[in-house]
Every structure is written in C-alpha cells, then in structure tokens.
Amino acid sequence: MFDFDMLGLAPELNNNLKAIGFKEPTPIQNKAIPLALEGHDILGLAQTGTGKTLAFGLPLINMLLEAPARPEPKTTKALILAPTRELVNQIAEALKVLTGNTRIRVTTVVGGQSINKQIGQLNKGTDILVATPGRLIDLMERGAIRLSEARYLVLDEADQMLDMGFIHALRQIAPKLGTPRQTMLFSATMPKQMEELSRAYLENPRRVQVAPPGKAADKITQSVHFMEKARKLWKLRDILEKNPEALTLVFSRTKHGAEKMKKGLVADGFNADSIHGNKSQGQRDRAIDAFRSGETTILVATDVAARGIDIPGVSFVINFDLPNVPDNYVHRIGRTARAGREGEAISFCSAEEVDLLLQIQKVMKMDIPVASGTCPEAVKPAKNGGNRRGGNRGGGQRRGNGGGAPKPQGDAAGGNKRRRRPRRAA
Numbered sequence: 001m002f003d004f005d006m007l008g009l010a011p012e013l014n015n016n017l018k019a020i021g022f023k024e025p026t027p028i029q030n031k032a033i034p035l036a037l038e039g040h041d042i043l044g045l046a047q048t049g050t051g052k053t054l055a056f057g058l059p060l061i062n063m064l065l066e067a068p069a070r071p072e073p074k075t076t077k078a079l080i081l082a083p084t085r086e087l088v089n090q091i092a093e094a095l096k097v098l099t100g101n102t103r104i105r106v107t108t109v110v111g112g113q114s115i116n117k118q119i120g121q122l123n124k125g126t127d128i129l130v131a132t133p134g135r136l137i138d139l140m141e142r143g144a145i146r147l148s149e150a151r152y153l154v155l156d157e158a159d160q161m162l163d164m165g166f167i168h169a170l171r172q173i174a175p176k177l178g179t180p181r182q183t184m185l186f187s188a189t190m191p192k193q194m195e196e197l198s199r200a201y202l203e204n205p206r207r208v209q210v211a212p213p214g215k216a217a218d219k220i221t222q223s224v225h226f227m228e229k230a231r232k233l234w235k236l237r238d239i240l241e242k243n244p245e246a247l248t249l250v251f252s253r254t255k256h257g258a259e260k261m262k263k264g265l266v267a268d269g270f271n272a273d274s275i276h277g278n279k280s281q282g283q284r285d286r287a288i289d290a291f292r293s294g295e296t297t298i299l300v301a302t303d304v305a306a307r308g309i310d311i312p313g314v315s316f317v318i319n320f321d322l323p324n325v326p327d328n329y330v331h332r333i334g335r336t337a338r339a340g341r342e343g344e345a346i347s348f349c350s351a352e353e354v355d356l357l358l359q360i361q362k363v364m365k366m367d368i369p370v371a372s373g374t375c376p377e378a379v380k381p382a383k384n385g386g387n388r389r390g391g392n393r394g395g396g397q398r399r400g401n402g403g404g405a406p407k408p409q410g411d412a413a414g415g416n417k418r419r420r421r422p423r424r425a426a
Helices: 011-019 027-037 052-065 085-098 115-123 134-140 158-163 167-176 191-202 228-240 255-268 281-293 324-331 351-364
Strands: 041-044 076-081 106-108 126-131 152-156 183-186 207-211 220-226 247-251 273-274 298-301 314-319 343-349 370-372
Touching: 011 052, 011 085, 027 041, 027 052, 027 183, 027 207, 027 255, 041 052, 052 085, 052 126, 052 152, 052 183, 076 228, 085 106, 085 126, 085 281, 106 115, 106 134, 106 220, 106 324, 115 134, 115 158, 115 314, 115 370, 134 152, 134 167, 152 158, 152 191, 158 167, 158 191, 158 343, 183 191, 191 273, 228 247, 228 255, 228 314, 228 343, 247 370, 255 273, 314 324, 324 351, 343 351
Parallel strands: 041 183, 041 207, 076 126, 076 152, 106 126, 152 183, 220 343, 220 370, 247 298, 247 314, 273 298, 314 343
Antiparallel strands: none
C-alpha cells in the first residue's frame, strides 16, 4: 500500500491527513494499521521518528468513530500510557490534529499540573485518555476516572516504562480496564523483559517490525570522540561554535549535570536552556517550545525529560555523557533525523565510559565510527564507516586529526582561563 486512502480509514481521517500534508504511510504505519483495524493485538517495533504515533492513533480513532455512543462521565473508551509528560503531550497533540472536525475528545493527565483541573476535565468523560501511569493512579484512587469502559489500551515507549519501574503501576492499571479489549504495545527496542510484558498483556499479538531492535534511523550519521573527561566541555563548545544556528540537543546523565552545563553555556554566550526532573512542567514546556521555534538553539536534557521530544529541525544530538542503559542511546539519537530528514549524533567517550560504549555497540550491532581521539583496544574501529553515512559535519574528521582534540585554552572543565564568548545583549 502506498496511500492512506487505501488503508480503509474513515473519510474524516483521510481528509485530516490530507489537510496536514500526509499522503503516504510510513512502513510501520503501512504494516500496523490494517492489522489493528482487524482487531488484532499489536506488538510494534520501530526506531523513533518512524511514525509510531499514527500507527496506533489512526486505527484507534477510526474504531472509535465507528462506535457512536459518547463516553459516560468519569470514563474513557481508550487509554494510552506513556512514560513521560513530554511524550504524553506529543501524542495528544498529534491525535488532536487527526480528530479535528470529529466528535472524538482527547484528554491528557500528567504530573506537575493541577490535579483538580484534570478531575474537572475527566468529569465530562473522554474518548481517548493519554496519561502517565503515576498521575493516572492518583486519579483512580480519588475516584475521578473509571477504566471499566476502556476497550483499547496502548503502551507507547514500553521499554522506557520498564526502565523507569512503571511495570508495578501497569499491574495496578491493567486489571481495571474493560474486557475484551485490544492492546497495542510499541517500542523502539526489544529487551527480554518486553517479551514477558507482551505475553502478560497481549493476546496472540501480531508482531510488526520495520527495523532490527536497537537499529538507529538510516539517516543519522554517528561518531564518537575519545577524550579525557575534563576535555568534554571544551569539545562541546567547539562543536557549538562551528554550528551556531543548528538546533542541538545535548544529553547529560544527571539532573545536576544538565543544569550546571546549561548555566556554563549561557555564561559563555550560548543560547541554551535545560529540561530535567527538577524543572516544573511549565518550565519544561516553555523550554521545549522555545527550542522548537528556534528561539533557543541548544537544549541540555536528561533521558527522562527528553523522551517524547518530536522536533523535526534537530540537527545534532550530542551525548555529553553516554547513557547507563544502552537502549537509551537509540532513543537519544532518534531525536534527530525525524520526518525524513538527516541528522548527526556525536558521542563523547572518556576512559570510564568505554564499557558503556561497548554495550551500546552490542545493542546497535555496529561499530560507531571514531571521529577523533585515541581508540582503546577494547573498542574496535568502525568498518567502512560503520553505517550508511560515515562523514561528520559537526565535529568529525574534517576538524580533527585522529590524534585527539587540540589542547584547550586554560582548564577545559571551566577554569578561569577558559575561552569565553561575549555575552549577548539582554
């Protein structure tokens, strides 16, 4: 199939798709939508940026349109669970575009926002409820929502929910849903626990996979720079200065590290902001909106806070710290090369992180190309570029000599002799 018109969707959905310029389904959509419309449980595996939201959203909306009854107060017909506030908001925004000019109502509930306001919204009932598990349980305990009328369950980024310990919340939520029900589980990676999860909550699921688990999007150029930990900040500034207009997402392993890095970049004259667990939902939303519009060009983030960022214009993802969980590398770099564009993922690796890099390469089933620095013997150099594209626009071989980054001026960790950029006018 090469056209949404051929998938058997309702006319309202086809009209909305055309209005937003969507003509052809992506591979995951092409495979998942017909099976979902037939009523099968779905186990969907695809890397980030490949259109998973529409893969479950379109059949879900289509099936709800075929059931004319309105939802009763304090009930929902369909439940979508996602691990972070940002991902919940991203999913809801996409669904609201698709439900334009229809009677389908989409409601979100997340932590960090007024629970009383959310209770008021749920009093009216909703067709689709998109929620983080923790806030949903709070609302269930207050009697603000009954899930007995829900006949559809979607678990998005289920691997991340496992990593964050949401399996216990899922065990509280799932038994409250109505039966029989249709369940769709989508993930970018497939750890062993995911098989157990699918057996527990899916019935005879159809497995839909468009890329091997752990494989990054084809249009992402990947590279790694080996360096001392103290040189990372200098290298980061070097890359940012050479790409001043590019939208760049920088990953830190900790909340404290993300905030400290942001403050240092701002002090050096860079247009930077941060999102992490210590920021309020309003602060996170404003930071993401500014990044999306280009008002802010550098966003420093932790894994949890950045999950669900869907901004097609992100040119660079920089792994300042390698993730402790290898699968998170796939999710991080999937923030670039979205909507068919190209992007670049640059990783910094200190001696302490070599084992993490080895784990990432095992998950990726590839060697990440070395852009600069001395490659430890334990890490094999990339073969023929390592992936489809071997070059590096933002910090790769064209600015390095393969023997390590040049010595920074002053202390690269932020001493008083470091090179500074002029502050921008307020």
